[in-house]
Amino acid sequence: QFHMIKYNDLKWDESLGQGSFTRIFKGYKIDIRDGEKHMTEVLLKELDAVHKNCWESLFEAASLMSQISHKHLLLVYGVSVHGVKNIMVQEFVKHGALDLYLKRGRSVSVSWKLDVAKQLASALNFLEEKNIVHGNICAKNLLLAREGDPSQGTSPFIKLSDPGISVAMLVVLDRIPWVAPELLEAPDDLTLECDKWSFGATVWEIFNNGNSPLRGWNLDEKRQFYEGFQQLPPSQWTELADLISQCMDYQAAVRPSCRSIIRQLNSLITSDYVILHATEPVTQ
Numbered sequence: 001q002f003h004m005i006k007y008n009d010l011k012w013d014e015s016l017g018q019g020s021f022t023r024i025f026k027g028y029k030i031d032i033r034d035g036e037k038h039m040t041e042v043l044l045k046e047l048d049a050v051h052k053n054c055w056e057s058l059f060e061a062a063s064l065m066s067q068i069s070h071k072h073l074l075l076v077y078g079v080s081v082h083g084v085k086n087i088m089v090q091e092f093v094k095h096g097a098l099d100l101y102l103k104r105g106r107s108v109s110v111s112w113k114l115d116v117a118k119q120l121a122s123a124l125n126f127l128e129e130k131n132i133v134h135g136n137i138c139a140k141n142l143l144l145a146r147e148g149d150p151s152q153g154t155s156p157f158i159k160l161s162d163p164g165i166s167v168a169m170l171v172v173l174d175r176i177p178w179v180a181p182e183l184l185e186a187p188d189d190l191t192l193e194c195d196k197w198s199f200g201a202t203v204w205e206i207f208n209n210g211n212s213p214l215r216g217w218n219l220d221e222k223r224q225f226y227e228g229f230q231q232l233p234p235s236q237w238t239e240l241a242d243l244i245s246q247c248m249d250y251q252a253a254v255r256p257s258c259r260s261i262i263r264q265l266n267s268l269i270t271s272d273y274v275i276l277h278a279t280e281p282v283t284q
């Protein structure tokens, strides 16, 4: 269910760093359309051969997402295999991962952040309607296609990236607090509710300038965070803190539906807090 792309139709450009198990490059794919040669900007995600066994889960996760299309879901053009190298060919998203963008100290407004949160909620709502679990919602997997410019009145535009290696493959403890607590005992019981928990942690990241929650905590302290039913430090904006803690409820069944999340985000967007804090970012 993936389009196979010939290795010789791909051109590598600069390296853009590496994720876990993968190296990413800017690149181009060559298409011949009505007799003309077209070069499309792409993101080449190489899976290093040593993690060959992860390829299936990476492949499976991405192919799941490539079967559906939505404006806030990353487009995957296909895959290319060359010897031991497996390459996923994705649409190139102009500004890259949101966590790095926010960490670079771009001061963005409260309404910019709410807009991004709402786009993520609508992508999750779409997946929920298709009963598809993403499994790895976090700011690193949100890609910024358009920065948005308040002075021009244009808003940001994000794309949700593929889940990457399935939760089961990753060290689950490492992904505290994004991974839902119920997955610690049963990493395979990935449900739609798990994405709600991760949504809460991701909104927390967005309102904390891309800083990772529990940054610097070791695996044992992270485990205790769940064992003690702890919550992330609440925002001073109580309604935002409420939404985050509803999503990060230790009881999966009581986490809000996507529709409720979107409704609550809409009321946050129209609240006077946004106007009062139009420029300065929300501090925790």
Ligand SMILES: N#Cc1ccc(Nc2nc(N)cc(-n3ccc(CO)n3)n2)cc1
Binding pocket: 016, 019, 024, 043, 074, 090, 091, 092, 093, 094, 095, 096, 097, 140, 143, 161
């Ligand atoms: N400087 C810079 C810069 C870096 C990347 C992009 N673009 C892009 N497009 C994608 N489709 C995916 C990604 N990713 C980035 C991290 C991951 C983790 O997997 N993906 N980045 C644009 C600018």
